Amino acid sequence: MKCKTCGGKAVVNMRQHNLALCKEHYLEWIPAQTARFIKKYWMFGPDEKILVAVSGGKDSLSLWDILHKLGYTADGLYIGLGIDGGFGYSKESHRLAKKFADDNGLTLHVVDMEETYSFNIPVLSEISARGHGKPCSVCGMAKRHEMNRIANQLGYDVLATGHNLDDEAAVLFGNTLTWSKDYLLRQKPVLDGHDGLARKVKPLCRFYEKEMTAYAMLRGIEYIYDECPFSVGSTSIYYKELLNQLENERPGAKLSFYLNFLDARDKGLFAGDVEKEEIPLHICPTCSQPTMYEGKCSFCRMIEKARGLNE
């Protein structure tokens, strides 16, 4: 297999794109494609300040690397969740995020849940009714709250996450099984900011997970191989497996499922549009973050409940 660009030995063969590339040209292709997606979906301009949510995994570290390479001003945010899983998951992912920042001379902001709020995610999820024994829902809420808080407090224009195509296709598959209008309208590569909610973007949303793995490995990025120990057996991992089967049978099926969706929605498949129906948000009196309902936001209510139980 030869590199399509230079004819040298290819190291990556992407059946879904009918494209093989050598290391050098693959490491050029990924950032060039990312730049294309950033423009195509109007994610951000060259002078905007970007905050990258960094987990220590391959996607978020690669995203940070790519944005840096493309010349953007992008700082990192690592949120210490306090998840151990028997192998120090959070500690190791923090170490790798910090190492990447140090090696590349980049700025990493760190919020440790336990230091800041007295409780880590596993403890909070035990206290909260949201948890149901699994901390994923509590964890998602806490991360959204903290990412938005830091983006606002430190004056970033946009919040970037490392969601890849496999993530997006799995979420879309789940939303299609339930045909939830709200979720189908809201699943976008860019969610515009309003009322104190930071703009959120997913520059990697069109890359296969395996493409990001190849990028991180070829770039020599050290990342945490393990998934979060709580994600084992999750619905989204199950949907990813089903979609991988489909992809194996028909290369490109996953990408076209997602792109056909974006395209059909742009062309008016669905009635109404979330952007035209934005619900005005309220301000939480405790943290000053935007919230759906009047009164304290659900994150602050959860923290208060945890503190009350602990006294």
Next chain:
Amino acid sequence: MKCKTCGGKAVVNMRQHNLALCKEHYLEWIPAQTARFIKKYWMFGPDEKILVAVSGGKDSLSLWDILHKLGYTADGLYIGLGIDGGFGYSKESHRLAKKFADDNGLTLHVVDMEETYSFNIPVLSEISARGHGKPCSVCGMAKRHEMNRIANQLGYDVLATGHNLDDEAAVLFGNTLTWSKDYLLRQKPVLDGHDGLARKVKPLCRFYEKEMTAYAMLRGIEYIYDECPFSVGSTSIYYKELLNQLENERPGAKLSFYLNFLDARDKGLFAGDVEKEEIPLHICPTCSQPTMYEGKCSFCRMIEKARGLNE
């Protein structure tokens, strides 16, 4: 496992409905549910004349049986496609359709493609560019043409087909992968008739395939076990397998995928509605059937081409 109705020994356990039933009550439950679906989706009234498309398989023979049991006036239509597959597929399915009609004193209309049009389906598909080596597209077109022709010529009010939930969910899954607006708007348990197109209904659309197999077996209906030999390796069978995996993991997933879709569409998920945007149809000068475009319909054009090549 006990029958939920009488406490006797259950022979069918439907995890998806959390319902086990004995033979007697299962054979009552299926028709009662069918009657419910016929009313719920406004398929037809008690005095309408129904033409059931009968293939000799479990679904269409069971449908005919159920409609008869429910007191409807329902005649059958068997279309001889001339498919052999090494085991006389069409001959055997014709024999079984005829046997069912004779045993139950029902009227079966028969159209043999070769007798009527000089060519069977495999030959037509070799001639037609539609075929691409597989006759399924030609066969679908020919069946739609003939079903509509017979329904019109013999004055039936409605055309009923035996599509079950597995069929409908697989079609929906395919339409979701491409997000085709036309297909998503058009996939309904009832397609209203207009301009010479007969109303089409699918009274079994909410029954799992295995529920129909159980019904046919418990009712002692003799049906053809083999699938059409051309369906082997088809996309729809592949989608059915994927959906069966999902169903095994989460009983009821297939049904809720389909019902959530119908419900979301009824509640206005999609922009526009096919019923409000009906395209006026033209009349084919050869067969007098409705057709999308002016001039001869695609079925008549295909037959003419075949005859021309044969002269």
